[in-house]
Amino acid sequence: MFDLKAVNPGLFENWLLIKDAPPEFHERPDPAAVQELEVLAGGRLPQDYKDFLLEYGDISGSVETGVRYFHCQYPGKEAIDADFGLVSGARHTIKSTKILSKPHKTLENVGPRIPERMIATNIDNYRTFLIDLRDESFGQIYFIRDLKKKTFGTSGYGWDEVALVGKTFTDFLSGVGTKEDLKARYPKVKMR
Numbered sequence: 001m002f003d004l005k006a007v008n009p010g011l012f013e014n015w016l017l018i019k020d021a022p023p024e025f026h027e028r029p030d031p032a033a034v035q036e037l038e039v040l041a042g043g044r045l046p047q048d049y050k051d052f053l054l055e056y057g058d059i060s061g062s063v064e065t066g067v068r069y070f071h072c073q074y075p076g077k078e079a080i081d082a083d084f085g086l087v088s089g090a091r092h093t094i095k096s097t098k099i100l101s102k103p104h105k106t107l108e109n110v111g112p113r114i115p116e117r118m119i120a121t122n123i124d125n126y127r128t129f130l131i132d133l134r135d136e137s138f139g140q141i142y143f144i145r146d147l148k149k150k151t152f153g154t155s156g157y158g159w160d161e162v163a164l165v166g167k168t169f170t171d172f173l174s175g176v177g178t179k180e181d182l183k184a185r186y187p188k189v190k191m192r
Contacts, residue, residue: 004173008173008174010181011086011176013062014060014067027057027058030057037090044133045119046138046168048168049139052087061083066180068083069081070083070165070177075160079163081143083125083129085122085127092121093121097120100120101116109151111152112152113150113151114130115152115153118142119133126146127147129165141164143163145161146161
């Protein structure tokens with residue numbers, strides 16, 4: 001069981017605001033979709049992430065609470081960023097991963113737009129969070145602020161555009177906060 005209230009009370013408050021919303025605004029827990037996602041992931045998902053999906057479905061940033069900011073560690077630099085689509089539900093994640101991990105359907109010469117062995121939690125607003133499935137870094141969470149219409153790994157679109165946002169899924173969620181929280185935690189880091 002995943003205890004969002006213990007991990008991040010502010011995000012739990014965000015979830016309370018959407019938990020009874022219609023399906024177009026909140027994807028409820030869907031065990032069949034989580035199982036399908038696990039198959040897509042090669043039979044292995046980080047346990048904390050899987051438990052979260054089964055307990056809460058999804059979670060978004062909120063204007064009302066202000067809880068939507070997070071710390072990004074890019075190669076050689078840091079930033080504070082914000083996003084409303086923090087963690088999509090399993091069905092949306094399946095769709096996003098399938099779209100971003102395969103060659104583009106309508107643009108010639110555009111291959112996969114995310115690194116191999118990653119799950120893309122969303123595709124909204126041309127940004128996404130990634131969950132690492134590689135053995136050496138399994139479970140780490142990354143953020144791509146600007147999904148490009150280019151093959152990942154080509155000139156101008158590679159690991160320099162990918163930020164580490166959590167060593168684990170729980171680590172990522174626990175670090176999400178308000179603008180003021182993040183400025184206090186990282187006073188020398190610029191807001192994007």
